[in-house]
Amino acid sequence: MMDEIPVLEEGCDVQESKIRPRYSLPMIRLTTVFVATVFLDGIVSNVLWFTPGASDYFIDSVAKYAFLSSVFDLVLVAVLKILILIPCISLREKLALRQIQHGSYVDKQHLNSVCFAVQIAVSLAGLAFTGTKGGMVLYAIVHDSNYVKMHGTCEALLICALVFSLVETGMLLASYKALERLKDIQIVHNYNEDGLEVDKDGNPVKRLSIMRLFSLAREELFMLLMGALCLLVSSGTQMVAPLYFGKVVDAAQHSMSELNETVFILLGIYVGGNLFSMARSWLFTLAGQRVVARLRKVLFQSIIRQDVAFFDTNRTGELCNRLSSDTQVLQNAVTVNMSMLSRYVLQMIGSLVFMFTLNASLTGVLLAVVPLVSVLAVQYGKYMKKLRKDFQDRLGDAGTQAEESLSSIRTVRMFSAESKSADLYGVDVDRSYQVGKKLAAAGGVFEGGVGVLVSGSIVLVLWYGGKLVHDNYTDPNKGITPGILTAFLLYTLQVALAFALMSSLYGDFMQAVGASTRIFELMDRTPKVSNENGKKLSELDGRIEFKAVDFTYPSRPDTKVIKNFSLTVEPGEMVALVGPSGGGKSTIVNLIERFYDPDQGNITLGGHNLRELDPQWFRQRIAMVSQEPTLFACSIRDNIAYGRQATMEEVMEAAKEANAHEFVSGFEDGYDTLVGERGVRLSGGQKQRIAIARALIMDPVILLLDEATSALDAESEHQVQEAVDRAMKKRTVVVIAHRLSTVRKAGKVVVIDKGEIAEQGTHDELLARDGVYKKLVHRQMMAGFSADTNAVKVDTSIEPSASSNAVEAHVINDLD
């Protein structure tokens, strides 16, 4: 929650990126709470002064003013406080903000001191006046038999004025330090050159409005209206029930028939109320479920549309958290919490109205504690908001940690890292527990504190009510009946309960505001690399051209990975990319897929700039087979047909081409065999062949291939190689090559080192040149030989032909 108006502008701090920061303050801070308290003081004073209405007290309090029997002066004090204290605190806050900006009060220091002095003087004078009046009235009640008592509401006004004065003075004293600490709580907003507010990535920020939060439930409006109707009826019954409760007590003192009749009505009220309550709960919860289901779908769509760079910086676990827990928090906020809030507000207002009609002075006594509890609740809400956010963050970390370990269980097992993973998870859980401990303590202290105040006020009401019942015994025209006191006490409990539950809702709403900010941020984020729109050509000829391309990964902005890179791949040509590990080969392939956009230069496909083409359209014409293909946890058939709708015949055809048909047919369930999470139930070679089939079924114009570095067993190796060779035919191929046989076949070999082209030409040309390439090949040949000789010794099943094949493997790999 923030102030609408940016409070401060830091004009001199224009950064290189032309981002201009401005600051605003949180809506709930000491100054605003103080202003609200002073206003409340004024409103309560006026209401309590007006309540006796036509009675003489009201008129006499002005016309025949007397210090001990009028409260008109207290109303004047409250109004005076509004007129002086509020402008002064606003001015002091402005001066404090100016101090943050310029580092000193400049020439306004004295003005700040004067304001503070005036405030303290007014507030202390108010407190002294109210305290003296209260003390003298109490003295007169106890000791002066001639003293004519004030109307009950006026007594309540006196008590309220005293409590408000105390609270206000306390807050003013605290404001001295609080205003110095404004810098710690201010919120930074960044504005771009066009004056639009942007986030740290430069994306426009859409302001979170409460209306937007509720607009999520627009489609459920009818359901919510019906729910609200049921809520009104059930709250109405709840409001009249205590009245009839009191009537039952009084009826019992009159006649049996009156008692039966009243009890019967009471039963009807309860049954009817609960039926409506049931309908309310059902309608609101159902609406909430619908909202969250829709929200999750929309959110997932916006996450999956994001550019690849976004996923480099956002952890999967965290994003899943947004989808599951943040949406859940929102569901509760816009529906169930909303319904509860309306119910409690209605319950409180209704009960107070009934209480005022039953006995105004008793109500005034009860209201005296309200401001105190309100201040406590607001402070508590702020503290809880921070704690809950911390708790959610810690829990999110633990979830991400668990997900990472469990999804890589094989690596964990391989390194016997079970205890390490458990320890890491344990540390995160412990961190969340530390915050949880604070949450528990804060909850307990608040409940206890509010409990003491609420029970204190109930005891006060009971005492004062008991006194009125006693008055009624001595004189039936005075005081109240036991039935009215019973009803009053039930209303008091109802108000107290509503108040306590409302303050706990405050924390929930704060949490929802946090969750919705994160959700809307994700929903509003426009991907840097758009996923749709752009030209669709009637045909793509497969020519790829890099023109002086520079590229830096957004997640590592200081390291240029590709430098002044120019390369042309003719249609139908096969180009092999070789070079040291980390040189930038995979990055080139990523750029062809337009996972990222270059910083400088252009990449064209069939003569058209990649940025102008529809990404979905051209990606359908490019297929990629990576070193370690990722399969999805569905059937083999669905995996092969992942890129497009395909018939069973087409799937089988692709599988045959990829040398996969034979082994798939050997499975009990054939093409319906489930491959497990990320294809764990298949061997490395099988996975690769399914991935080749998945690429072939797209009939791509361009094939991007990242050769596997790990040697498969001889048979698999042969099968995969054959499938790859078949797939390459009549296509433009860019292959990150690790085998000599592949490099030999390539029309052009490009050696990439440190993001630049070190050499290019055919294999023979490059060998003849006696440059980097030749050195790399020789060095790796030696390494390859020794490695593979060992491999042959260990695995005796490798046939001679296979071993020579394996020797060829790893040739260009990992040249460092």
Ligand SMILES: Nc1ncnc2c1ncn2[C@@H]1O[C@H](COP(=O)(O)OP(=O)(O)OP(=O)(O)O)[C@@H](O)[C@H]1O
């Ligand atoms: N997503 C990423 N975010 C940030 N930096 C990255 C990312 N991917 C790769 N890099 C960095 O870019 C550089 C080039 O990496 P790239 O994967 O293109 O090399 P490569 O030649 O394909 O290496 P290898 O043969 O080992 O796969 C490396 O320094 C790497 O650390």
